[in-house]
Amino acid sequence: MAKLELENIFYRYKGADKDVLRDINCIFEGGKLNAIVGPSGSGKTTLLSIMAGLDEPTQGKISIDGNDLKDMDLDExxxxxxxxxxxxxxxxxxxxxxxxxxxxxxxxxxxxxxxxEKGKMVLDSLGIDGDKLSRYPSNLSGGEQQRVAIGRTLATGAKVILADEPTGNLDDENSERIIDILKQLAHQQDFCIIIVTHDMEIAEESDHVWRIKDGTIEMIK
Structure with a gap:
C-alpha cells in the first residue's frame, strides 16, 4: 500500500517574512481516508500542493513509499x-x-x-454509463462531473488521491455519494486518500482528521 510521509516541512511564500507552514510531520497510508481541516488561509491548500509536487517546501522532506521526492522526476x-x-x-x-x-x-x-474499454469500466463503477459516456461536461450535472473527475483520477493508476474541497460545489445528496465513493476506494481498494475540506461530514466519515492552525498541524482523530 502507498505511504506518503512528510517530515519537518516548512514553507514560506517568496517575499514573505514568516512561514505559512511550520514543522509539519504527517504519515498518510493506503487504506485510510484522511481529512485536513482548518480555517481559510491556514495553509491547507498549500500543503496539498506540496504533497502533489507542485510546490517545493522551504525545508523538510517528502517521501512516497520510502523514496525522497528530491530524488524523483516530479513529472513522473x-x-x-x-x-x-x-x-x-x-x-x-x-x-x-x-x-x-x-x-x-x-x-x-x-x-x-x-x-x-477500461474507461467504460471505471465510469460504469461510478454510475456513469449509457449516453452519459458521450456527453460533454457541460451536459452533465455537478455530481456527474465530479464522478467523471474521480474516474479520471483512477485511470491514472496513482494510489494516492489528493482532493481539494471535492464536495464544495455539490448538493447534500451528491456530496454523500462522493464521500461514499472515496471511502470505498480507501477501504476496499487500499487507496491513500487525503482531502482538504470545510465539510464536517467528510471529517466525521474519515479515518483520520488533521487540523491546521497557525501553520502547524495535529491529528485530532
Whole structure:
C-alpha cells in the first residue's frame, strides 16, 4: 500500500517574512481516508500542493513509499504516484466523459481502444454509463462531473488521491455519494486518500482528521 510521509516541512511564500507552514510531520497510508481541516488561509491548500509536487517546501522532506521526492522526476511522480480531484472538477470541456477518463491512459501509452474499454469500466463503477459516456461536461450535472473527475483520477493508476474541497460545489445528496465513493476506494481498494475540506461530514466519515492552525498541524482523530 502507498505511504506518503512528510517530515519537518516548512514553507514560506517568496517575499514573505514568516512561514505559512511550520514543522509539519504527517504519515498518510493506503487504506485510510484522511481529512485536513482548518480555517481559510491556514495553509491547507498549500500543503496539498506540496504533497502533489507542485510546490517545493522551504525545508523538510517528502517521501512516497520510502523514496525522497528530491530524488524523483516530479513529472513522473505527478503522472504515476499522485492524482488530484478539484472542487471545480477541471474536466476538459471539449472532451466527452469517456474521453476525459481515457486520456490519462492514452497519455501513458495504452492503445486507444484498450483505454476506452477500461474507461467504460471505471465510469460504469461510478454510475456513469449509457449516453452519459458521450456527453460533454457541460451536459452533465455537478455530481456527474465530479464522478467523471474521480474516474479520471483512477485511470491514472496513482494510489494516492489528493482532493481539494471535492464536495464544495455539490448538493447534500451528491456530496454523500462522493464521500461514499472515496471511502470505498480507501477501504476496499487500499487507496491513500487525503482531502482538504470545510465539510464536517467528510471529517466525521474519515479515518483520520488533521487540523491546521497557525501553520502547524495535529491529528485530532
Amino acid at each position: 511522480y505527478r503522472r504515476d504516484n499522485v492524482s488530484m480531484i478539484f472542487q471545480a472538477f477541471q474536466l476538459f470541456p471539449l472532451l466527452t466523459a469517456l474521453e476525459n477518463v481515457s486520456f490519462p491512459m492514452e497519455y501513458k501509452g495504452i492503445p486507444k481502444e484498450e483505454a476506452r
